[in-house]
Amino acid sequence: MKAIVLKEIGSPENLILAEVPLPKIKDNEVLVQVKAIAINPVDAFVRRNQAALEMIYALKGDEENIILGWDVAGIVTEVGSAVTKFKTGDEVFGNFNFIGQANAYAEFVAAPEEELVIKPANVSFEAAAGATMAALTAWASLVKFAKVKKEDKIIIYGASGGVGHYAVQIAKHFGAYVIGVASGDNKDFVLGLGADEFFDYKTQKVEDFVNDADIVHDAVWVEADVNSTEDTHLARSLKTIKNGGILSSIVVYPDQQFIDKAKAEKNITVQRVNVTPNDTYLKDIETISQLLSEGIIKTHISHLFPLADMAKAHEIIQTKNAVGKIILVP
Ligand SMILES: NC(=O)c1ccc[n+]([C@@H]2O[C@H](COP(=O)([O-])OP(=O)(O)OC[C@H]3O[C@@H](n4cnc5c(N)ncnc54)[C@H](OP(=O)(O)O)[C@@H]3O)[C@@H](O)[C@H]2O)c1
Structure with a gap:
């Protein structure tokens, strides 16, 4: 089968279309003929960073032809002896073996049945593949952690x-007032x-306009500048939140001092x-x-590429x- 292999850490051109053996399934796995693959910023991060690759893929350092990726939708073509949930022909999707190696940039993948779900018939493979890591992260941030509810003001x-595009749709579904920033x-x-308001981060600082948000979903990575006297992005986010609010960071790990200060000063x-x-x-x-099946959330696809164009x-x-x-479509 064809797959995209990473020959060595580095630039996108190191992702090469190659012929590799079909994966062998374990008892609890199904073989999926991949119909659509989604990528995420973490894919590019591990592609160029050996330590991250070894940590996030749990590699032992001796693999050749590493295949990246975790997000797929496709059709079950073979089932392991212990599989009970799926049969050949089922249309499935999921984000599987994260953290670990899922080998998703390929025409076929072996996936554990417990990490796949049936794709709704009225949702395309492309839309389902997109709504995996990204949608799950938006869900974890807004619903599981922040417990977003009707009329919350959320940035x-x-x-x-x-x-973010799933986060806006999920927050609106819960009846929140949504301020989108891009x-x-x-x-x-x-x-x-569906956002109610919009700020352009290139020309506006949200904290100059908002100080009563219930929730901030912060997804911004700004390179640390040790000489800068400016607030970090998280510190700026804090200014926009009312007493007792919630700051969910999906990119930066806030240090304990920051967490304690936010609690002590504003009960955030x-x-x-x-x-x-x-x-x-x-x-x-x-x-x-x-939510996909009911049309409550939709995947917006900005680029649809053949698998061979993974570098692009x-x-x-x-x-x-x-x-x-x-x-990407194999
Ligand atoms: N914690 C987790 O488990 C987890 C999971 C998935 C992703 N992430 C991380 O979350 C981040 C977002 O992921 P993604 O898949 O949504 O990335 P993405 O598709 O590349 O989207 C990046 C978004 O950030 C906006 N942006 C860039 N610079 C900004 C700034 N200075 N201020 C405000 N917005 C800015 C972009 O807007 P414009 O294009 O309009 O500039 C765009 O909307 C990434 O760093 C990713 O690694 C974390």
């Missing part, structure tokens, strides 16, 4: 991106997702939130599946300015 940074070029897109709860942990993964992806897709995802999801 969503990165509202036009993979995670660059001006994406204003119409973010308002079109601060937490780094990660893509939904394994103990609730299945329940959460089933909920995402239902990585060029875009590593800009940190992707709009919605980038999808």
Whole structure:
């Protein structure tokens, strides 16, 4: 089968289309003929960073032809002897073996049945593949951690991106008042997702306008400048939140001093939130599946590439300015 292999750490051109053996399934796994693959910023991060690759993929350092990726939708073509949930022909999707190696950039993958769900018939493979890591992260941040509810005022940074565009739709579904933040070029897109207000981070500081948010979903990575006297992005987010509010950071790990100070001064709860942990993964992806099926959340696909164009897709995802999801089709 064809797959995209990473020959060595480095630039997108190191992702090469190659012929590799079909994966062998374990007893609890199914073989999936991949119909669509989604990529995320973490894919580009591990592609160029050996330590991150070894940590996030749990590699032992001796693999050749590493295949990246975790997010797929496809058709079951073979089932392991202990599989009870699926049969050949089932259409499935999921974000599996994260943290670990899922080998998703390929025509076929071996996936554990417990990490896949049935794709709704009225949702395309491309839309389902997109609504995996990104949608699960938005869900973990807003619903599981922040417990968003009707009429909450919520600021969503990165509202036009993979995670953010689902976050806007999920927050609106819960009846929140949504303030989306992205660059001006994406204003119409973010308002079109249902956001009530929009700020362009390139020309406006949200803290100059808002100081009573219930929740901030912070998705902004700004390189640390040790000589800067300016507030960090998280410190700026804190200024926009009312007493007793919530700051959910999906990118930066806030230090304990920051967490304690936010609690002491404004009774604000601060937490780094990660893509939904394994103990609730299945329940959460089933909920995402239902929201997709009911049309409550939609995947916006900004780029649809053939698998062979993975390097092009990585060029875009590593800009940190992707709009919605980038999808590849084997
Ligand atoms: N914690 C987790 O488990 C987890 C899971 C998934 C992703 N993440 C991380 O979350 C971040 C977002 O992921 P993603 O998939 O949504 O990325 P993405 O698709 O590349 O989207 C990036 C978004 O950030 C916006 N943005 C860039 N610079 C900004 C700034 N200075 N202020 C405000 N917005 C800014 C972009 O808007 P414009 O294009 O309009 O500039 C875009 O909306 C990434 O760093 C990713 O690694 C974390």
